[in-house]
Amino acid sequence: MNIVLDTSFLPDGFRSAILRSLDKRYRITTEKKNGYKDSHKDNKYFLIVDYKEGSFDDFKAVLEDILKKNHMDQFVVAENTEENNTYSVLKKGDLEQFGLVICDHCGMVFGNYDEKVAHEKIHYFI
Incomplete structure (x- = not known):
């Protein structure tokens, strides 16, 4: 399965750490x-990930694990609803800017x- 990973919102050091982890720890190429992307100036931050181990949601779990193991708690993985099979890694503060x-x-x-409030209520019942 080909998944697009948008790393355009990440500093270079964090981007490199994620790519190293995908390659070395998970053996993901x-x-x-x-091509041309209207919303960003540079396509080099859009990566095609060849993920063969599971589903689209499984890959999100891999990304979240990488963020946790690299102590990047200030970042989250968000699904891009405008593009199929696309995840973006965003800083938590940036999410509020996108609504x-x-x-x-x-x-x-x-x-x-x-x-969010409706979802958080479920945490209190569990």
């Missing part, structure tokens, strides 16, 4: 995406505050 909010308990991303 990446290549730069060709997204994060569950304080599990890090799940929501489109608005009401969805």
Whole structure:
């Protein structure tokens, strides 16, 4: 399965750490995406990931594990709803600029505050 990983919002050092972890720890190959993207000036930050181990959601778990193991707690993985099979790695503060909010308990991303509150109530029942 080919997944697009948008790393355009990451500093170079963090981007390199994620790519190293994908390659060395998980043996996942990446290549730069060709073509034109309207929303960003440089395509070198859009990577095609050849993920063969599981589903689209499984790859999100891999990315979250990489962020945790590299002590990058200030970043989250968000699904791009405008592009198929695309994840973006964003700084938590950047999400609010896009109108997204994060569950304080599990890090799940929501489109608005009401969805987040409804979800967080479930944590209190469990």
